[in-house]
Amino acid sequence: MKQSNEEFPSRGGPGRWLRPALTLVAALSLWEIAAVLKLAPPFLLPTPLTVLETWISLAKGEAIGMAPLLSDIWISLQRQLIGFGLAILIAVPAGFFMGAFPKATESLLSPFRFLYPVPTIAWVPLTLLWFGPGWRSILFITFLSAFWPAFFNTYEGVRNLSRLHVRVARIFGATPLVYFFKVAIPGSLPFTLTGLRLSYGASWRMLVAAEILLATSGLGYVIDQSRSMLRTDQVMAGIATIGCIGYLTERFVFDALESVTIARWGIRRAERR
Amino acid sequence: MMPWKVSPSPVGEYDVPKDDEQVTEARVKVDGVTKVFTSTTNGRRVEALQEVSLHVETGEFVCLLGPSGCGKSTLLNILAGFERPTKGEVLVSGHRVSGPGPDRGYVFQEPALFDWMSVWGNVKFGLVCNPDTRKRFPDPDKQVQQCIELVGLKGFEHTFPNFLSGGMKQRVAIARALAPDPDMLLMDEPFGALDAQTRYLMQGALLEIWERTRKTIVFVTHSIEEAVFLADRVVVMTARPGKIKWIDRIQVCRPRDLSDMSLMETRARLFELIGTEMKETEA
Numbered sequence: 001m002k003q004s005n006e007e008f009p010s011r012g013g014p015g016r017w018l019r020p021a022l023t024l025v026a027a028l029s030l031w032e033i034a035a036v037l038k039l040a041p042p043f044l045l046p047t048p049l050t051v052l053e054t055w056i057s058l059a060k061g062e063a064i065g066m067a068p069l070l071s072d073i074w075i076s077l078q079r080q081l082i083g084f085g086l087a088i089l090i091a092v093p094a095g096f097f098m099g100a101f102p103k104a105t106e107s108l109l110s111p112f113r114f115l116y117p118v119p120t121i122a123w124v125p126l127t128l129l130w131f132g133p134g135w136r137s138i139l140f141i142t143f144l145s146a147f148w149p150a151f152f153n154t155y156e157g158v159r160n161l162s163r164l165h166v167r168v169a170r171i172f173g174a175t176p177l178v179y180f181f182k183v184a185i186p187g188s189l190p191f192t193l194t195g196l197r198l199s200y201g202a203s204w205r206m207l208v209a210a211e212i213l214l215a216t217s218g219l220g221y222v223i224d225q226s227r228s229m230l231r232t233d234q235v236m237a238g239i240a241t242i243g244c245i246g247y248l249t250e251r252f253v254f255d256a257l258e259s260v261t262i263a264r265w266g267i268r269r270a271e272r273r
Numbered sequence: 274m275m276p277w278k279v280s281p282s283p284v285g286e287y288d289v290p291k292d293d294e295q296v297t298e299a300r301v302k303v304d305g306v307t308k309v310f311t312s313t314t315n316g317r318r319v320e321a322l323q324e325v326s327l328h329v330e331t332g333e334f335v336c337l338l339g340p341s342g343c344g345k346s347t348l349l350n351i352l353a354g355f356e357r358p359t360k361g362e363v364l365v366s367g368h369r370v371s372g373p374g375p376d377r378g379y380v381f382q383e384p385a386l387f388d389w390m391s392v393w394g395n396v397k398f399g400l401v402c403n404p405d406t407r408k409r410f411p412d413p414d415k416q417v418q419q420c421i422e423l424v425g426l427k428g429f430e431h432t433f434p435n436f437l438s439g440g441m442k443q444r445v446a447i448a449r450a451l452a453p454d455p456d457m458l459l460m461d462e463p464f465g466a467l468d469a470q471t472r473y474l475m476q477g478a479l480l481e482i483w484e485r486t487r488k489t490i491v492f493v494t495h496s497i498e499e500a501v502f503l504a505d506r507v508v509v510m511t512a513r514p515g516k517i518k519w520i521d522r523i524q525v526c527r528p529r530d531l532s533d534m535s536l537m538e539t540r541a542r543l544f545e546l547i548g549t550e551m552k553e554t555e556a
Contacts, residue, residue, distance in 0.1 A: 164385035167355065170373045172399040172453065173406070182398070186389035265389050266435025 046233040055237035058222075065229065066222065073241065076207060076218040079135070083142025084203045088196060091150035095195075099158025100184070116152065120145040120206050124213055133214045138207065141214075145206035149198035157191025158184065190262050197254045204246050219245075300457055300489040301329035301352065305361035308347055320514035321347045324361070327508060327517060329457075332487045336494055336504035338543065340551045344515025345493045346461055352491060353379050353459050366456050375399060375406060378450030378488075380463045384442035386434040392445050393430040396420050399453045406453055420448040423482055440471040447482065457489035464499070476502055480527055497543045501536055502529055509543060512550050519546055 028048050034040075035047040046054075054063070061068030098105040123144055124137075131137040161184060169179045211220025219242050226234030262268075308322040321344040329335050337345040350356040351363055354373040363370040365377060373379075386395050400406055400413040410416050421430060424444040434442055443463055450458055463479075464472045476499060483490060494500050500507045501523060509519040521543065525536055 162385065164381055164383060165387065167373070167379070167381075168385055168387075168398075168449075169402070170355075171353070171377070171379050171450075172375050172402040173373075174398075174402040175404075178402050182390075183387065187387070189389070261389075265433045267388050 043230065044232050046236065051233050051236045051240065054231075054233040055240065058234060058237055063234065066225070066234070067217070069222070069241065072217060072219050072222050073245065076211065076220070077245070079138050079142060079211075079218065080204055080207050083139050083207065084146040084200060086139075087143045087146035087203065088150045088199060091147045091199070092154050092192060092195075095151040095154030095192075096158055096184075096188070099155040099188075102159065112148075112151065116148045120202075121209055124210065128214070133216075135215075137214045138210045138218075141210040142203045142207045146199040146203035149202055150192075150195040153191045153195025153198065154188065157188030157195075160191065161187045186261075190267055193254070193258060193262065196257075197250070200249065200254070201246065204242075204249075208242055299328040300331040300333070300366060301327070301491065302364040303327040303348070303352070303361070304363070306348070306351060306358040306363060307360035308344070308351065308356065309359045322351075322358075323514035323516050325515065325517055326361075329489055329491060331489055334483060334490045334492065334503060334505045336492045336500035336507045337510060338494060338497065338500045338507050338547070339510035339515070339518075340512050340547060341495060343510040343512050343550070345510050347515065348510075349459050349461050349491060349493050353377055375402075375453040376456045378453070378455035378458045380443070380446050380450050380458065380460045382462045382465045384434065384439075384446040386442055386445055386449070388434055391431045391433055392421065392426060392437075392448075393417060395434065395445055396448045396452050399449060410453070416452060416454075420452045423451065423485065424448040425478060438471070439467050440475050443467065443475060444478065447479070451482075451486065451488070455488065457491065460490065460492045462493055462495070465494070465496075472499075477528070479503070484527075497540055497547065498531060501540050501543070502531060507539075507543065509546050509550075512553060518550065519543075 031048055035042070035045050039045065055069075057063050058066060058069040098109060102109075120141060123141060127137045127140050131140060165183050165187060166179075169183055174183070207218075208220040208223075211218040212224040213220075215221045219238055223235045223238035223242075226232075226238060304326050306322055306325045307320070310319045310321055311317070312319065325344075325348060327335075337348060339345050347356060351358050352365065352370065354370045354377070357371075370377075387398065390398065397413055397417045400410045400416060407413075418430075421427060424447050426441065426444055426448065429437065429441065434445065437445065446463070447458075464475050467475060480503065492500075492503060504523060507521045507523065508517055509521070510516065511518045521539060523536070523539060525533060529536060531537075531540070
């Protein structure tokens with residue numbers, strides 16, 4: 001049966017892609033005008049078209065002193081997936097456990113509350129001392145930045161489980177396992193999914209920062225290396241690539257995850273942290 | 274001369290079984306139940322219920338009526354097994370209540386449905402929760418279908434709760450409570466959050482379900498009209514500490530017309546009783 005609800009308007013029709021596309025065209029036009037009017041020297045403000053050409057040559061591996069872009073993308077994605085993956089493998093169960101037993105784990109929560117507001121970039125010097133530059137440092141930084149949003153959102157999700165649902169489960173004599181899999185996990189999913197989305201974004205941003213500071217490959221390295229060669233067009237092409245990958249993941253991984261779960265159930269996603 | 278046809282009985286008359294047969298007939302026996310809550314912040318003791326005794330017969334529809342804070346929900350929670358009485362005991366189907374169980378279906382004021390399960394999944398939940406019910410219902414799907422049809426939601430089996438109206442959600446909650454074939458239904462202001470129109474429809478639907486299943490129902494409400502429209506007996510409770518102030522047996526045939534003379538009189542009487550009770554709390 002087709003379901004519709006005023007709160008969840010259908011997002012079909014040409015408006016779905018036309019409006020964002022028009023906004024993009026308008027922004028690019030402004031940029032083009034600024035570049036053509038030479039508001040800044042061309043080597044600092046290349047035109048969009050130049051950036052596109054640079055991107056193509058980067059992608060083909062024709063740019064001087066640069067590896068093919070795809071290999072850097074692949075390296076960055078690997079780092080991101082391993083760091084983010086490890087983080088959520090630990091953060092989600094930990095958040096779940098601590099949310100389920102808040103009294104017993106209270107003492108653990110305060111160090112977490114203390115560590116959470118420390119910007120991950122502040123860990124970079126310490127990371128350098130511990131692991132030196134290289135993949136271990138990058139992994140540690142990516143892991144750390146992905147850990148907190150996933151942890152705290154899952155924790156909140158479990159704390160926010162309905163007391164009435166607990167009562168319903170008790171009336172029917174639900175076993176702990178049934179409660180866990182059929183009530184607690186899906187019930188906290190809006191929060192957990194928001195946590196994963198935020199963790200992904202945070203770790204992607206932090207990965208690029210870590211690559212600028214600690215790596216000799218990856219997208220962060222590409223833009224920093226281009227900067228040192230005064231290739232503003234390459235820097236911009238790199239930034240565009242970083243943005244596109246972030247956007248595509250949001251759009252095709254997390255939106256898709258939501259559309260088969262909470263959107264299908266008619267639940268809005270939790271807006272936290 | 275009494276101006277009303279149905280003579281009201283003083284408190285206690287129903288609580289004393291007249292003969293042995295009635296003892297075995299009673300589905301619910303509440304005997305001398307007192308409930309004292311101790312505040313965790315300042316240690317103050319609040320007596321929510323004081324020496325409440327009440328028998329409910331099998332198949333009977335009883336409404337607990339009273340001003341807010343009179344302990345009617347506390348009594349329902351004790352029947353459900355969510356709360357333990359400080360003094361006294363509660364027997365349901367001859368067994369002492371020591372905790373919640375599938376023999377006592379419960380409908381909350383909020384539907385409390387699982388948003389992530391379809392109507393079907395929600396109703397089925399109580400049948401697949403533990404090994405005992407699974408043994409009792411080897412073919413749960415048939416039972417689920419019957420319960421969904423009973424509450425008039427055929428065709429909505431695969432809809433998720435957030436796409437249903439408030440009344441339909443409450444129908445699902447009733448079907449879910451009925452699914453494991455409980456001995457009785459406990460309902461805590463189940464229609465309190467619905468608009469007047471839907472509320473009226475739901476009252477009719479509930480009576481139809483009750484007439485078809487003949488489940489014992491204990492129904493908490495603060496609406497006099499609702500109690501008079503639904504119940505075999507209306508139990509009026511006093512403000513804190515909650516005691517039974519009055520029991521009215523309503524013998525008017527269903528479907529009832531609230532403009533019926535005797536029902537008007539019952540309403541007026543209950544209104545006065547509750548009015549005095551509320552004045553006392555304010556004083």
